[in-house]
Amino acid sequence: MRILEAANLKKAFKGPKGQAHPVLNGVSLVLREGEIVALLGRSGSGKSTLLRILAGLIPPDEGEVRYRGHPVRGPVPGVGMVFQSFALFPWLTVFENVELGLEARGVPKAERRRRVQEAIALIGLEGFETAYPKELSGGMRQRVGFARALVTQPDALFLDEAFSALDVLTAETLRNDLLDLWLEGAMPTKAILLVTHNIEEAVYLADRLLVLGSPGRILTEHPVALPHPRDPESEGFRSLVEAVYEVLTQRPEEEAKAERTLAQKLPSASVSAMLGLLETLDRMGGRADLPELAEELALEVDDLFPLLDALELLDFVRLAAGDVELTEHGRALARAEAGRKREIFAEHLLRHIPLAEHIRRSLDLAPGHRLGEERFLEALTLHLTPEEARQVLDTLIEWGRYAELFAYDDQAGVLYRP
Structure with a gap:
């Protein structure tokens, strides 16, 4: 039974001068009942954007998402989401935070109380109903996030880096608790879609791995046929982890072509x-x-x-x-x-990063060997978003300062040759 289908999804964000920056480029996938699917990929491959499009939170530029066979035109009522940030309302108790979604949907008070108590018990929060978020550890706060998502009894549960803000032991405990509930059939949800940058986590939990490349497209799909509980030290587990790493080391052809230009991403x-x-x-x-x-x-x-x-x-x-x-x-x-x-x-920076050579040459020619950073940011934003341009220049400033190619006055925003 198909819960969600996506066909040829494309999404680009506009730069300040109207230039398009592709985020997704023709993504198609299916989420079926009874499976956990993990979306993996490097930072910037479009994982979180894809998740939000599938949930109906943002529209695609092209392509279509269907939920239970019906086109998605807005937030999907059958999807619950848990985010990396706990996103709790600090002035509400645990009970009130979990209840909020039901209240917004107009669920009667008696029914709300019953479902909230069930969700709180399910996720291991009994006894904390009247506590406020500031009184809870990070792991307990994220349990509130899970209870809030599950209380609506969603068809599909979307996890966007849901364990990454937690310490290793807390994340492992919550991951195992969630998996136990899933395998026991105790959760109301029928499928889980997981975005993660932790390859071991994905192999440990998922039935299928979808590896995204940049700009967002699915490079490979790996079925995970390992039985639960899975041993991270087993040969089958390690071979799957290594297979994903191998895919992630492949350099897209267009990315290689974009290198060695003034506005290359760093x-x-x-x-x-x-x-x-x-x-x-x-x-x-x-x-x-x-x-x-x-x-x-x-x-x-x-x-x-x-x-x-x-x-x-x-x-x-x-x-x-x-x-x-x-x-x-x-x-x-x-x-x-x-x-x-x-x-x-310094030798390699000048040889392999055109922007480094451009900055040094520009400073050599400039009066007093000083130039404002705006000059370089403006040139970069012809090809990159303002955020990307800022990140590229900040990275190169650190590299250039270490190499003693130039210095930087962060108060004035000026680069100069000592």
Whole structure:
């Protein structure tokens, strides 16, 4: 039985000058009764946007979503959502936060009280009905979020990074509790759609994995035939994790073409984290598979891949088939003394990032060797959104300052050559 169907969904957001920035590009999928489906992908691949379109919270530019065979024209009443941020009303008690959705739907008071008590008991919040959010731990607050979503008895439960704001042990406990309720058939919902950047979490919970690439399109689909409870150390589990990492290391053709231009996107990666990764990789023999490296550094996809992308751009590592390997330059950088590290980094920054060379040349020619950042932001926003332009310039400022190519006065917003 199909709960939700999406056909050829496309979505783009407009920049300040009217330019389109694609977020989804022809996504089609089906969510059926009795399954948990996980949406995976790097940051910026459109996972959360897709989730909101499927829930009817924002419309697609093209394509169609159908719920139980009917076109979606607004918020889908059969969908409950749990977000990364707990999004609780601090002036309401646990009971009142859970009750709010039913009250908005006009459910009679007696029926509301019965359903709220059932949801609170189901999710393990009994005894906390009169507590306020500030009195609860992060895990308990997220349980309120689950109770609030489940009290409406939704057909489908959407989880948007629902465990990522919690510490590791709390997330694991809540994940296992949710899975137990699902396997026991105790939940009113008939399907779960999960957005996550945690690959192990997706393999642990889901029946199907959909891996999105950028701009948002489904690259691969992996059925998960492992029985519950799943052992994260088993061969089948690890092979699925590695298969997803392998897909995520593939570089889209259009993304590769967009590189080496003045307005190329730069990953948000700090120099210290990049250097730390290189040194760790050098200690591991210069080569590692990505699940092993992620475990060694205690990093998840959204934290690890920006570092790897930045290092690959600068020719310090090579990514292929789910593995990462130091280049000759990367090994030299990992082993160099502090002063030589800066020199190597500067050489590669100028060689591989056109904007770095452009800024240095512009400062060389400018009166007093000083220029306001607006000049560069304006050039970037011809091709990027204002947020992307700001992030690219901020990243390059950090890299350029470390390399001693230029300095930055953050009070005046001015770049200059010392």
